[in-house]
Amino acid sequence: MRGDLHTHTTWSDGRDELTAMVDRAIELGYAYIAVTDHSARALCSRTLSRDDVVRQRHAVADLAAHRPGIQILHGVEVEIMPDGTLDFDDELLASFDIVLASLHDDAGHSPARL
Numbered sequence: 001m002r003g004d005l006h007t008h009t010t011w012s013d014g015r016d017e018l019t020a021m022v023d024r025a026i027e028l029g030y031a032y033i034a035v036t037d038h039s040a041r042a043l044c045s046r047t048l049s050r051d052d053v054v055r056q057r058h059a060v061a062d063l064a065a066h067r068p069g070i071q072i073l074h075g076v077e078v079e080i081m082p083d084g085t086l087d088f089d090d091e092l093l094a095s096f097d098i099v100l101a102s103l104h105d106d107a108g109h110s111p112a113r114l
């Protein structure tokens with residue numbers, strides 16, 4: 001395994017802080033790790049708000065400057081809303097290195113509708 005493209009930190013519902021996650025990835029010999037915390041309207045105990053995105057981006061960049069042996073991608077797991085739109089707008093999504101889109105709530109839709 002060369003890396004992990006789907007991780008959650010304490011910025012959303014993850015158990016570990018960003019630094020611990022990256023340091024563990026380095027210990028595992030990963031070449032890359034993507035931080036993909038949940039977007040604001042995901043049904044999780046903690047989520048990443050629009051305001052958090054810029055702060056998290058700076059935290060990722062700062063950590064990357066001190067961990068040259070691994071590529072740290074700033075990403076998000078964006079919620080697919082019941083109407084099919086995404087939780088964050090295209091402009092914000094374009095600012096990430098990687099975007100995962102997920103449906104966590106069926107909103108009462110039938111399997112055929114989903």
